[in-house]
Amino acid sequence: MLEELKSLVSDAELHEECGVFGIFGVPDAANLTYYALHALQHRGQEGCGIVTVDNGTFRRVKGEGLVIEVFNERRLAELTGSMAIGHVRYAVGGIKGMENIQPFLFRHNTGDFAMAHNGSIVNYKQLRKEMEDNGSLFQSASDAEILAHLIKKGNFEAHSDRIHAIKEALNRMDGAFAFLIMTKNRIYACRDKYGLRPLALGRLNGGYVVASETCAFDVLGAEFIRDVEPGEIVTIDHHGIRSNFYAEPERHAMCAMEYIYFARPDSDIDGCNVHNYRKESGKILWEEAPCEADIVVGVPDSSLSAAMGYSEASGLPYEMGLIKNKYIGRTFIQPSQSMREKGVKMKLSAVKTIVKDKRVVLVDDSIVRGTTSLRIVRMLREAGAKEVHVRIASSPLVKPCYYGVDITSLDELISARHNVNQVCDIIGADTLAFLSKEGMLKAGRRSDLCCACFDGEYPTELYE
Numbered sequence: 001m002l003e004e005l006k007s008l009v010s011d012a013e014l015h016e017e018c019g020v021f022g023i024f025g026v027p028d029a030a031n032l033t034y035y036a037l038h039a040l041q042h043r044g045q046e047g048c049g050i051v052t053v054d055n056g057t058f059r060r061v062k063g064e065g066l067v068i069e070v071f072n073e074r075r076l077a078e079l080t081g082s083m084a085i086g087h088v089r090y091a092v093g094g095i096k097g098m099e100n101i102q103p104f105l106f107r108h109n110t111g112d113f114a115m116a117h118n119g120s121i122v123n124y125k126q127l128r129k130e131m132e133d134n135g136s137l138f139q140s141a142s143d144a145e146i147l148a149h150l151i152k153k154g155n156f157e158a159h160s161d162r163i164h165a166i167k168e169a170l171n172r173m174d175g176a177f178a179f180l181i182m183t184k185n186r187i188y189a190c191r192d193k194y195g196l197r198p199l200a201l202g203r204l205n206g207g208y209v210v211a212s213e214t215c216a217f218d219v220l221g222a223e224f225i226r227d228v229e230p231g232e233i234v235t236i237d238h239h240g241i242r243s244n245f246y247a248e249p250e251r252h253a254m255c256a257m258e259y260i261y262f263a264r265p266d267s268d269i270d271g272c273n274v275h276n277y278r279k280e281s282g283k284i285l286w287e288e289a290p291c292e293a294d295i296v297v298g299v300p301d302s303s304l305s306a307a308m309g310y311s312e313a314s315g316l317p318y319e320m321g322l323i324k325n326k327y328i329g330r331t332f333i334q335p336s337q338s339m340r341e342k343g344v345k346m347k348l349s350a351v352k353t354i355v356k357d358k359r360v361v362l363v364d365d366s367i368v369r370g371t372t373s374l375r376i377v378r379m380l381r382e383a384g385a386k387e388v389h390v391r392i393a394s395s396p397l398v399k400p401c402y403y404g405v406d407i408t409s410l411d412e413l414i415s416a417r418h419n420v421n422q423v424c425d426i427i428g429a430d431t432l433a434f435l436s437k438e439g440m441l442k443a444g445r446r447s448d449l450c451c452a453c454f455d456g457e458y459p460t461e462l463y464e
Contacts, residue, residue: 019043025207030079054081117144119177176403186237195230282309289433297321306393356384
């Protein structure tokens with residue numbers, strides 16, 4: 001089993017697809033969008049872009065790389081106007097290229113518009129084939145582009161209210177999504193009817209903002225108003241904000257991984273603070289899987305809140321036994337097994353004086369392939385830890401995700417092929433325990449979450 005695990009060459013970090021931000025009625029919209037995208041950078045580091053509208057003229061800057069790499073003072077100065085949408089991207093499935101970087105900008109005789117998207121359309125292939133068979137030409141491999149084609153293929157006259165075309169288009173799409181659509185006069189903020197992807201609405205300096213996470217509001221000093229509801233389209237223009245529903249809400253099934261891993265701890269999602277959720281999950285994890293140990297250590301960064309909760313509930317001291325190097329580049333190359341091992345140590349290092357001769361409870365948010373867990377357990381033992389007891393603040397990942405999380409096959413998931421005891425042996429821990437599904441719901445005081453990657457209960461039809 002150990003040799004099987006060693007043969008898996010890629011790092012086992014989870015990735016979420018994208019983050020979106022929109023702003024209406026605020027001067028210097030592009031500069032504010034730039035700062036908001038910085039706050040959302042954790043949701044995508046492979047590309048980003050901003051589109052503004054100034055007196056009906058659309059302007060766009062986009063590129064591959066981090067926000068700070070794509071934008072500078074000169075490029076931001078080109079983006080004039082008091083209305084903008086922005087996007088940060090992670091290339092799910094390895095689909096790269098400038099043509100796939102958002103926001104998309106579409107030119108049409110009924111009016112230009114721009115679009116940014118977070119999530120995944122599960123019936124995309126069927127819709128795209130239908131549109132191509134009817135003469136549509138696609139410029140990207142992104143499933144977000146299908147919405148533009150559906151809007152423009154709708155049976156509506158040029159003078160008709162665009163909201164009707166958007167409603168009809170969204171009703172043909174199935175999956176997890178948060179869309180921002182910007183015309184020359186307004187922004188439409190749309191959320192899937194299952195509530196799988198987050199989208200929040202705020203107020204800033206007499207205008208409005210909308211974002212994947214509220215942490216983008218905090219950096220601007222914006223006031224949170226509310227979350228966009230499942231199945232809702234919020235129209236933002238000079239009239240203020242108006243609400244339409246393209247579909248009845250089916251569920252409030254927020255992706256559990258938003259709370260567990262993806263979102264920043266200072267964000268509030270569907271009325272629940274992410275740090276509080278993770279801390280509470282750590283407390284429940286102690287109740288479900290107590291351990292005799294000396295210290296609690298969290299894996300930086302997303303697991304620190306859960307480790308604090310485990311420590312608080314157990315009475316065991318919380319220690320910084322692992323330190324993350326925040327200056328490792330996102331393109332760090334690991335061409336060989338020995339280089340990969342050194343790469344892990346460059347990203348993460350154990351504090352020997354803290355863990356030496358200690359029985360350590362290692363709290364992490366999830367186990368994907370198991371490669372990272374194996375290396376961290378080994379690192380702690382090499383630093384002198386007497387015992388390493390691994391506690392995971394989520395259930396075992398056993399199914400692929402089709403809603404924008406980069407887990408596409410069972411081969412990527414160690415828990416899909418091995419039980420808890422086998423995984424414990426593979427990663428070299430003394431003991432291993434996972435949080436129950438009931439514990440994940442209880443941590444957020446929620447009756448519903450999308451836990452499909454944990455239990456295989458998918459909210460939508462899967463088509464293919």
